[in-house]
Amino acid sequence: PGAEYGYRDEIAAVLLSEQDLRAKVRELAVAVAADHDVDTPPLLVCVLKGAVMFLTDFVRAMPIPTELEFMAVTSYGSATTSSGVVRILKDLDRDITGRRIIIVEDIIDSGLTLSWLLKNLASRNPAAIDVVALLRKPEAVKVDVDVRYVGFDLPNEFVVGYGLDYAERYRDLPYVGLLGEHMYR
Ligand code: PRP
Ligand code: MN
Ligand code: MG
Numbered sequence: 294p295g296a297e298y299g300y301r302d303e304i305a306a307v308l309l310s311e312q313d314l315r316a317k318v319r320e321l322a323v324a325v326a327a328d329h330d331v332d333t334p335p336l337l338v339c340v341l342k343g344a345v346m347f348l349t350d351f352v353r354a355m356p357i358p359t360e361l362e363f364m365a366v367t368s369y370g371s372a373t374t375s376s377g378v379v380r381i382l383k384d385l386d387r388d389i390t391g392r393r394i395i396i397v398e399d400i401i402d403s404g405l406t407l408s409w410l411l412k413n414l415a416s417r418n419p420a421a422i423d424v425v426a427l428l429r430k431p432e433a434v435k436v437d438v439d440v441r442y443v444g445f446d447l448p449n450e451f452v453v454g455y456g457l458d459y460a461e462r463y464r465d466l467p468y469v470g471l472l473g474e475h476m477y478r
Contacts, residue, residue, distance in 0.1 A: 322354035404436030
């Protein structure tokens with residue numbers, strides 16, 4: 294896999310196909326919409342860059358209006374494990390006081406990014422904050438963050454694609470794949 298997109302011998306296997314992702318994203322969109330009111334659109338905060346593919350598919354599957362904001366944070370750089378130090382690369386463009394916020398994340402691994410983000414956004418006095426994460430790794434249970442909507446629980450393997458990168462590569466794959474071990478060992 295991957296060769297059809299110009300990645301040769303880099304992706305060991307497809308973990309979640311385009312069809313798997315499409316079905317799950319629809320399911321999540323319907324579940325989140327059911328908890329919200331058509332007349333008070335939630336403000337979705339997409340966590341760049343990883344969540345961009347998920348966000349764009351997710352909002353288009355939502356049967357209620359939503360508004361969009363983007364925040365760019367990073368804790369990884371080009372490493373395969375989280376440094377734990379979260380930096381804001383791009384902040385929100387507006388005040389979120391009194392708004393219902395939904396943080397849209399691609400993956401929760403150590404949970405450090407999300408727990409930092411929840412504290413940061415909570416300090417801006419929104420009406421409520423929920424989290425929708427497409428993927429979650431086993432380590433995430435160690436951090437006490439309340440994630441209301443989760444797509445898939447994954448084994449502890451290095452996954453890329455559908456927004457997820459390794460050193461900025463592979464985000465453009467339309468599926469979630471397992472990165473070949475020789476790529477990072
Ligand atoms: C990745 C991923 C999540 C976060 C999860 O982002 O997109 O945001 O790490 O890891 P954690 O639970 O261990 O904190 P990254 O910092 O690599 O930035 P990116 O989204 O631009 O790739
Ligand atoms: Mn990210
Ligand atoms: Mg990354």
